[in-house]
Amino acid sequence: MLRQLPNTHKSIRGFTLLEVITVIVILAILSVLGTRFVLDTTKAYQSTQTRARLINTGRQAVERMSRQLRVSLPYSVRLTNGNMCLEFMPIASGGNYRGALNGTGTAYTEYVPDLINTATPSGTLVVSPHTVDFGSAQYVSIGAMTDTELYGASPSSRATLISRTSTQLTYSPAKGWARNSVNKRFYLLDKPQAFCVVNNQLRFYDNQDVTAASVDTSAASSLLADNVTGTTTPFALTAGSENRNTVVQFNITFMQGTSIAQGAESVVINHAVMIRNVP
Numbered sequence: 001m002l003r004q005l006p007n008t009h010k011s012i013r014g015f016t017l018l019e020v021i022t023v024i025v026i027l028a029i030l031s032v033l034g035t036r037f038v039l040d041t042t043k044a045y046q047s048t049q050t051r052a053r054l055i056n057t058g059r060q061a062v063e064r065m066s067r068q069l070r071v072s073l074p075y076s077v078r079l080t081n082g083n084m085c086l087e088f089m090p091i092a093s094g095g096n097y098r099g100a101l102n103g104t105g106t107a108y109t110e111y112v113p114d115l116i117n118t119a120t121p122s123g124t125l126v127v128s129p130h131t132v133d134f135g136s137a138q139y140v141s142i143g144a145m146t147d148t149e150l151y152g153a154s155p156s157s158r159a160t161l162i163s164r165t166s167t168q169l170t171y172s173p174a175k176g177w178a179r180n181s182v183n184k185r186f187y188l189l190d191k192p193q194a195f196c197v198v199n200n201q202l203r204f205y206d207n208q209d210v211t212a213a214s215v216d217t218s219a220a221s222s223l224l225a226d227n228v229t230g231t232t233t234p235f236a237l238t239a240g241s242e243n244r245n246t247v248v249q250f251n252i253t254f255m256q257g258t259s260i261a262q263g264a265e266s267v268v269i270n271h272a273v274m275i276r277n278v279p
Helices: 017-069
Strands: 078-080 085-088 091-100 122-127 139-141 158-164 168-175 185-189 193-198 201-205 222-225 235-238 246-256 265-275
Touching (some): 017 246
Antiparallel strands (some): 078 085, 085 193, 091 122, 122 168, 139 158, 193 201, 201 222, 235 246, 246 265
16 A cells, blocks of 8 residues: 655745835835935034034134234234234333433433423433343333324334343434323334234234334235135224223134035134233
């Protein structure tokens, strides 16, 4: 008697076309989502890196400007070139004066000639011992209260230094100053310097003409930072007085790219510098 053997072969069934299409669609969706996630993550990383570079550049530039402004004569700080330049005169030295020498150089008064005492103008000043600590002493200043008394062809609070010892200054022209200093202070000043935003660059200019009304931006300069926009006024100034310090406000925008609308990254650096007024 024959016994029928069990069928050990299982039926083999493949994927239907619908199943294959469904899998392809799902994989495509996952691929698109995954690619977009990678692109967004990469873009966010690049954006963070760009902003970090802009912030670092801005902070370095602002720190340098702050250091230099703090050793400037407060009343020498002024805005020029359509408020795109911040000009100032660095202090090379200073101290107290004892008075002005008379015409023979043998005696001196305890004050300097000014518009109030109407004493005879003098080109020599007796001062306390001092040294030139920064830069080069080019000018003498006494009792300045505004930038117009320091700049220009005939300033009332600035004279050109001719020679000096530790206790005596000789300058030209002989001055009848605008006023005596409240605390009998004199300052020796270097040539004007300036920070300017020109052609999307933050630049530093030195050796400027003290008689000029604005900064010569075609002169040689040092580059402090690129990618600076000129859409906003970068500098603001609150002038000082006898009982108020001078305050300089920076509002500088650094931008990498063409425009914000086209995905450019930008950083605005706001910073205030107080320049101590010691009349």
